Amino acid sequence: MIQLVFIQKGQAVTDSLTVAEAFGKEHRRVMQDIRELPCSDDFRLHHFVQSDYTNGQGRPTPKYLMTEQGFTMLVMGYTGPKAMEFKERYITEFHRMREKIQTTAVDTSQLSPILQLLIQQEQQQQAIMQRQDATDQRVAVIQETILQRDDDWRDKLNGMLNGAARRSGGVFRDLRKRSYEMLESRAKCDLNRRLRNLHDRLRESGATKTKISETNRLDVIEADPKLKEIYTTVVKELSIGTLT
Incomplete structure (x- = not known):
């Protein structure tokens, strides 16, 4: 499960890459949705901040950081049962992060300048550690998704696809492609888009090029229990259909 909300500069935020991953959308589409929001310039200035991540070609690529209000504005138009599920999860996570920030807040205005400076340095160090922890957690989630393969x-x-290919006189690669097409049709999903989003997440998390290149559609399918169940049924049907 991806970390939906994280703390940056003492504020609970999410980013466009995370939103794309959670809602099953292409990152470029989420970026476009943000740019086309009919909000005021003042609202955009306070709730959306453009940042960068490194893409597959090693070039800095834009993404957006957003506050809870910015996220709420963005996802108003995202509909469907899965979209509603992630909206609820985001609301819960933003609330949890706000409570976490509030419990660590300290009034330093009455302290001496030296103590204020020491506390400020400590808070800056804690902020660095929190960002690192958030990054580590996101990397761990992605690695768990990929490394714990069934x-x-x-x-x-x-084995079933190989057997079906032999019985039908076909090619395994073609049968695999057909199985993916059947899955996309039944599950109303885009495996290539999900795979690109996963690759982006891996690059942002600092995964090696080898690990990224090894990640494939089966990793995407296995990470989603619903897709895994549907795909298993599809392969069984293809296997049975070639029996004589």
Whole structure:
């Protein structure tokens, strides 16, 4: 499960990459939605901040950081059961992060200048550690999604597809492609888009090029229990359909 909200400069925020991942949208589309929001310049200035991440070509690529209010404005138009589920999760996470920030707030206005300086330095150090912790957590979630593979499940499905290809005189690669197309049709999903989003998340988290290149559609499918269930059914149907 991805971390939806994180703390930056003492404020609970999320970013456009995380929103794209959560709502199953292309990152460029989320960026476009933000740019086209019919909000005032003052609202945009206070609730959306453009930042950068490194893309697959090693070039800095824009993304947006956004506050809770900015997020709320952005996702008003996102509909559907899954969209509602993630809206609720985001609301819960923003609330949790606000409470976390409030419990650590300290009034330093009555302290001596030296103590204020020491506290400020400590807070800056804590902010750095919090950002690192948030990054580590996001990396851990992504690594868990990719590294904890169900090899038995993959071997079983590959075996069924290989058997079906032999019986039908076809090619395994073509049958695999057909299985993905059937999954996308039934689950109303775009595997390529989900894979690109996952690659972006991995790059932002500092994953190696080897790890990114090894990530494939099966990783996307296995990370979503619903897709995994539907895909298993699809492969079984293809296998049974070639039996004589």
